[in-house]
Amino acid sequence: MSEAYLWEFLDTHDDITIVDSFVKANSVINNPCYDTILCSISGGSDSDVMLDLIHRVDLNKKVKYIWFNTGLEYQATKDHLDYLEKKYNITIERERAIKPIPLTCKEYGQPFISKFASEQIGRLQKHGFKWQDLPYEELILQYPKCKSALKWWCNVYEAKAGNSRFNISRNKYLKEFIIANPPTFKISSKCCTYAKKNVGKNAVKKYNGDLQIIGVRQAEGGIRATAYKNCYSISEDNIDNYRPIFWYKDDTKERYEDKFNIVHSACYTKYGFKRTGCSCCPYARGLEDELEITRIFEPNLYKAVNNVFKESYEYTRKYREFVQLMKLKEDKTQIKGQMTIDDFLEGASNG
Numbered sequence: 001m002s003e004a005y006l007w008e009f010l011d012t013h014d015d016i017t018i019v020d021s022f023v024k025a026n027s028v029i030n031n032p033c034y035d036t037i038l039c040s041i042s043g044g045s046d047s048d049v050m051l052d053l054i055h056r057v058d059l060n061k062k063v064k065y066i067w068f069n070t071g072l073e074y075q076a077t078k079d080h081l082d083y084l085e086k087k088y089n090i091t092i093e094r095e096r097a098i099k100p101i102p103l104t105c106k107e108y109g110q111p112f113i114s115k116f117a118s119e120q121i122g123r124l125q126k127h128g129f130k131w132q133d134l135p136y137e138e139l140i141l142q143y144p145k146c147k148s149a150l151k152w153w154c155n156v157y158e159a160k161a162g163n164s165r166f167n168i169s170r171n172k173y174l175k176e177f178i179i180a181n182p183p184t185f186k187i188s189s190k191c192c193t194y195a196k197k198n199v200g201k202n203a204v205k206k207y208n209g210d211l212q213i214i215g216v217r218q219a220e221g222g223i224r225a226t227a228y229k230n231c232y233s234i235s236e237d238n239i240d241n242y243r244p245i246f247w248y249k250d251d252t253k254e255r256y257e258d259k260f261n262i263v264h265s266a267c268y269t270k271y272g273f274k275r276t277g278c279s280c281c282p283y284a285r286g287l288e289d290e291l292e293i294t295r296i297f298e299p300n301l302y303k304a305v306n307n308v309f310k311e312s313y314e315y316t317r318k319y320r321e322f323v324q325l326m327k328l329k330e331d332k333t334q335i336k337g338q339m340t341i342d343d344f345l346e347g348a349s350n351g
């Protein structure tokens with residue numbers, strides 16, 4: 001497919017990353033080997049930029065836009081989807097969760113701290129684990145079918161890979177906290193599985209997709225971004241994957257937004273969020289701020305999340321207080337230690 005038409009909306013002064021992304025997008029989207037291309041729309045700011053780019057190069061209208069409704073979404077996001085449909089004259093298919101988040105939390109448990117930690121805690125709970133601080137070799141005899149979660153609990157990866165993300169020590173004082181306050185509610189990572197991951201897999205089957213597009217950027221960091229090495233991956237037995245704005249840094253994205261007048265949802269322009277996703281997910285770092293903003297702008301959703309994640313919020317707050325206390329203790333011990341050395345030095349010079 002000739003690239004000449006791209007210069008209708010690009011010019012020679014444009015950011016080279018933006019120009020590159022158009023050239024690549026043109027060659028991927030218009031490649032005749034793809035019949036049905038599925039593009040995941042989240043309603044977030046990265047997704048807005050990606051949609052604009054893809055829509056401009058999709059000459060044969062092969063792209064199908066899909067949004068996954070997790071069951072705990074901001075009204076601002078839903079309104080934004082309506083806006084995008086009108087703006088680009090497209091349809092964004094709303095795919096319902098296999099099990100909405102409230103139902104999954106009730107059936108399997110609530111998410112807590114992080115996806116990985118929730119998965120391990122959930123496994124230990126299933127095996128009736130007693131949250132003992134014993135060596136792995138002893139615990140594996142008691143819980144022989146719980147190998148990987150026990151490895152996490154006992155920090156066995158530490159020697160090999162420093163403070164590995166597969167160890168509980170990755171979350172400071174989490175082990176000490178759980179030993180002192182064993183969870184009294186079910187913890188699980190399943191809500192991502194039924195509201196997002198498996199819904200995506202089902203959509204690929206439903207629409208018979210042969211290429212999947214997502215708006216991930218390397219610069220966003222985190223597990224989602226670091227899972228990929230570049231913008232395109234071909235799969236022999238699965239669907240190919242394309243990440244059109246993978247190389248966009250924050251300033252590239254800003255230049256794109258200015259050039260093409262991208263308008264983001266009220267989650268950004270009114271509420272002041274820096275990113276969006278499921279409303280008030282217990283994994284969110286700025287959870288308390290997010291809850292407060294949701295209370296002000298989306299009071300019904302605020303009630304819903306407090307109901308669905310009640311125990312997880314309480315447990316998270318308790319854990320954060322515990323961490324503060326432990327840090328205070330740590331500081332005091334250090335000061336005490338320093339004073340002893342100072343006293344010793346003073347004593348030595350006097351002597």
Ligand code: SF4
Nearest residue numbers: 111191192195278281
């Ligand atoms: S991001 Fe959070 S709230 Fe959303 S599905 Fe995953 S765990 Fe649940």
